[in-house]
Amino acid sequence: MYSTKTPTLRIDEADLKCKNGCGFYGNAEWEGYCSKCYREYLQKQRSQTECNVYGQGYDLASSNKNTISAHQKYEEKKVQQEKKYKLLNISFRKPVTKVQGYQELLYELTKDNPDLEKVKTDNRDLIAMIAKTPVERDVRKCMHSFIIEILQNKDVKRIEELSEITQNFYQVFAKRLENSAKYADITPEIKEKLLDYVERYAMTLLYRILFCPPFTNDEEKDLAIQKRIRQLNWVSGKNLECRIHETSSEVRELVYTSITDLLNMDSAKAPQEKLSCVIYCCRNIFLMLQQSVGGPASADEFLPALIFIVLKANPARLKSNINFITRFCNASRLMTGEGGYYFTNLCCAVSFIENLTAESLNMDEKDFNAYMSGERVPANTWESALMICESLHLMCEDITLLDEMKAKTTEIMTEALNLKEKMLQFQEEMKSEVNMVLDKTPLLITHSQRLPTNLDCEDIESYQLPPPIIPQVCPTTINNSTPQNDMRISLIEDCITPSPTFDFPSFIGDDSFDVSKAEDETSLISLDTQSDFDTQQDKSTNELLVSTHLNLPCSTESEQEDYHGFTVQGSNIPTIPCSTGDLSLNSTEMDCENYTSYFHNT
Amino acid sequence: MNRVDLKVVLLGNAAVGKTSLVERFVNERFNESLSYQNTIGAAFAAKQMQVNGKRLIMGIWDTAGSEKYDAMSRIYYRGAKAAIICYDIIKSNTFQRAKFWIRELRTVEEGCKIYICATKNDILEHGAVPSPDINVVETYAAGIQAKFFITSSKTGENVAELFNEIAQDFMSDPNNVQKVEEVIDISNESKGTYCCQ
Ligand SMILES: Nc1nc2c(ncn2[C@@H]2O[C@H](COP(=O)(O)OP(=O)(O)O)[C@@H](O)[C@H]2O)c(=O)[nH]1
Ligand SMILES: [Mg+2]
Numbered sequence: 001m002y003s004t005k006t007p008t009l010r011i012d013e014a015d016l017k018c019k020n021g022c023g024f025y026g027n028a029e030w031e032g033y034c035s036k037c038y039r040e041y042l043q044k045q046r047s048q049t050e051c052n053v054y055g056q057g058y059d060l061a062s063s064n065k066n067t068i069s070a071h072q073k074y075e076e077k078k079v080q081q082e083k084k085y086k087l088l089n090i091s092f093r094k095p096v097t098k099v100q101g102y103q104e105l106l107y108e109l110t111k112d113n114p115d116l117e118k119v120k121t122d123n124r125d126l127i128a129m130i131a132k133t134p135v136e137r138d139v140r141k142c143m144h145s146f147i148i149e150i151l152q153n154k155d156v157k158r159i160e161e162l163s164e165i166t167q168n169f170y171q172v173f174a175k176r177l178e179n180s181a182k183y184a185d186i187t188p189e190i191k192e193k194l195l196d197y198v199e200r201y202a203m204t205l206l207y208r209i210l211f212c213p214p215f216t217n218d219e220e221k222d223l224a225i226q227k228r229i230r231q232l233n234w235v236s237g238k239n240l241e242c243r244i245h246e247t248s249s250e251v252r253e254l255v256y257t258s259i260t261d262l263l264n265m266d267s268a269k270a271p272q273e274k275l276s277c278v279i280y281c282c283r284n285i286f287l288m289l290q291q292s293v294g295g296p297a298s299a300d301e302f303l304p305a306l307i308f309i310v311l312k313a314n315p316a317r318l319k320s321n322i323n324f325i326t327r328f329c330n331a332s333r334l335m336t337g338e339g340g341y342y343f344t345n346l347c348c349a350v351s352f353i354e355n356l357t358a359e360s361l362n363m364d365e366k367d368f369n370a371y372m373s374g375e376r377v378p379a380n381t382w383e384s385a386l387m388i389c390e391s392l393h394l395m396c397e398d399i400t401l402l403d404e405m406k407a408k409t410t411e412i413m414t415e416a417l418n419l420k421e422k423m424l425q426f427q428e429e430m431k432s433e434v435n436m437v438l439d440k441t442p443l444l445i446t447h448s449q450r451l452p453t454n455l456d457c458e459d460i461e462s463y464q465l466p467p468p469i470i471p472q473v474c475p476t477t478i479n480n481s482t483p484q485n486d487m488r489i490s491l492i493e494d495c496i497t498p499s500p501t502f503d504f505p506s507f508i509g510d511d512s513f514d515v516s517k518a519e520d521e522t523s524l525i526s527l528d529t530q531s532d533f534d535t536q537q538d539k540s541t542n543e544l545l546v547s548t549h550l551n552l553p554c555s556t557e558s559e560q561e562d563y564h565g566f567t568v569q570g571s572n573i574p575t576i577p578c579s580t581g582d583l584s585l586n587s588t589e590m591d592c593e594n595y596t597s598y599f600h601n602t
Numbered sequence: 603m604n605r606v607d608l609k610v611v612l613l614g615n616a617a618v619g620k621t622s623l624v625e626r627f628v629n630e631r632f633n634e635s636l637s638y639q640n641t642i643g644a645a646f647a648a649k650q651m652q653v654n655g656k657r658l659i660m661g662i663w664d665t666a667g668s669e670k671y672d673a674m675s676r677i678y679y680r681g682a683k684a685a686i687i688c689y690d691i692i693k694s695n696t697f698q699r700a701k702f703w704i705r706e707l708r709t710v711e712e713g714c715k716i717y718i719c720a721t722k723n724d725i726l727e728h729g730a731v732p733s734p735d736i737n738v739v740e741t742y743a744a745g746i747q748a749k750f751f752i753t754s755s756k757t758g759e760n761v762a763e764l765f766n767e768i769a770q771d772f773m774s775d776p777n778n779v780q781k782v783e784e785v786i787d788i789s790n791e792s793k794g795t796y797c798c799q
Binding site: 297298300302303304331335336337341342344348352355 | 620
């Protein structure tokens, strides 16, 4: 039973605060304002409606076409009036509310009330059982007359009197269930359920009217106790002599659960629902104490623990809720049963908190005052304990996260090692395969091929020229540069790449020209000039050369020795394209593909 | 729903034996090994009882004994029909505290019957001397129209008698009888007990 109760989320505090943002708690009953702001808001509304009275009257008189909206307006006004009365009755009380007033209010309370629908669906079986029987009619009648009585009296009677009316109704109705002939053939269990249903339904319906009504000082008390609890936030479990092992995660969870249970009390509507929130909370405290003490806890451990939970929960509208339960929960339930016991303990806890002194915490007066004024902040406050809990929580989460990350890292590491091994293996394989292929298919020059570079040359004859000559030193070819030879060379030159096509017959002996520099764009120009030199046969000085070949940089004396010369044959070495065996190429390609596919797979 | 007809509160100093008394009465055991105990807490217990052919459920409220909660004890005994005020049979200071609660109850909760209970009677066998003297307490009890029981939770002596007396007294009041439902079938009767459940 305890385990099925899962903690629900705590209501955001902002939702409870006054719409005006004044810092006080608001109330749905006051349209989300706190009592003070609501009063002001109503005042404003009232002055506005007063201004509109003429206009509205005129509207009604002049056009009847808009009757529906007019009716709505009337209703709205009625509601406002109701609220106005409710507020004004602090100063003066209307003896009797108008007859239609409560009918309208009842309609408004019943209409679109999700809580009421929930009560109905929760008791679906019961309603179905008594449907269309005299029992149902009687229950309905009793309930209706009670609700009307409350609505009629809500502005003229004090809350204590309303409580009396309610308790009286419970008693009378219980007696009626026992004694009336109408209920004769109903089992006691069903009677209990009926009693419970009637209480639940009526109280849910009247919740807005009876919970923390503006004509009581409940709200001030709520704020007072809230402030008090906030002031006491330094009180630790040790101060209260309660044995809670805050370091145990199970205990911590139970502390949180019981705090949540207690906080849920404010959102519950019917008094017995609120009471069951208290019961859940207390049962969880017992579970927690059992964990902490190591055995069943008794009242001596329970009360301090409950005080501790109340201090740490600081429930919203605590006093209002307690008062609502005290006033409107069936007294027979509240006085005797388990719920009653726990509720009484809650009241005790609140009373203890209200009257808490240095003595009740076994503390020095001076210390107590120092803590109360906030001068001193003990290390072992619940705030810090909570923070520690929070941090412990975070740490636990982080540890699990780290564990996960560690697992992932090791996984990655093993995979990386795997990959490395695979890569090495692959490398080895590749190497051996390449070697194998190389062994299988040695580099063979199958056929030479000249790459035509001069696209303008369409002379096919050049291809029909004899294969290249094996280079050999032949001084005659250099020196005897006959016109035919020249012609022939130039013919060859046209067909091959220009870079190695230098022919410097006149310079060979002198070693005076740096040919390596001829690789740049000026090579052709230089060639031209060289040919000039050639024809002139002018053995000019270096200085002259430099001056004429302005584009030839660094033609310095130091480089002269480096020149080794070119032979015509050397320059004519054709480019030899080589191709290796096609078979082996294919196989390596396949391997590559396999490898990539391996990566895709992993 | 667990209907409880009669609320009984236990009052007394810490460690005088209140919890043990409830344990003995409700579960008929004393200081037993914790592993046998299936209750999560022993602060509230309800026990079904039978008096003159009528059934009633007694709710027994244990209280925290520490003096710092004395101010709240009023909240506890509100609506109680009976109060068992315990004191340790050999500790006179606990009896002084008992007298304090009796005065409180008399002024605040007039409808509450008072039962004075001297606990741990079994230790007298080992040569301990009751303090105050039993006669003194008896005279005091008679003076305030309270009943006096000398019990031992260890042996179970007088424990059932004490609670039965409370039930009897409750039923003998005609105002209370009306509220208690008649036993429909006595043969079907079982001594049901539930504790904090
Ligand atoms: N010998 C003996 N010891 C008892 C008796 N009743 C209680 N005790 C012991 O008194 C101590 C306090 O009892 P407890 O029931 O916890 O007292 P409480 O604080 O009043 O609830 C425990 O160690 C019990 O074992 C009794 O009848 N006889
Ligand atoms: Mg105890």
